[in-house]
Amino acid sequence: MRRIIELQLGRIRTRLQENNRAQFSYNEALATEIGRRCTEVEKRIENV
Numbered sequence: 001m002r003r004i005i006e007l008q009l010g011r012i013r014t015r016l017q018e019n020n021r022a023q024f025s026y027n028e029a030l031a032t033e034i035g036r037r038c039t040e041v042e043k044r045i046e047n048v
Contacts, residue, residue, distance in 0.1 A: 005034050 009031065013024040 001035055001038060002031065005031050005038075 009026055016022040016024045
């Protein structure tokens with residue numbers, strides 16, 4: 001699941017750079033929190 005989260009965050013980074021020339025960065029805490037929330041039944045990996 002961690003790899004999927006990192007791929008999705010990378011896609012967000014790319015879109016922001018290409019479409020808005022904006023910088024996007026994140027730290028391990030964000031990826032960890034997203035992963036934690038995806039373990040809840042109503043928020044499965046499809047929501048990432």
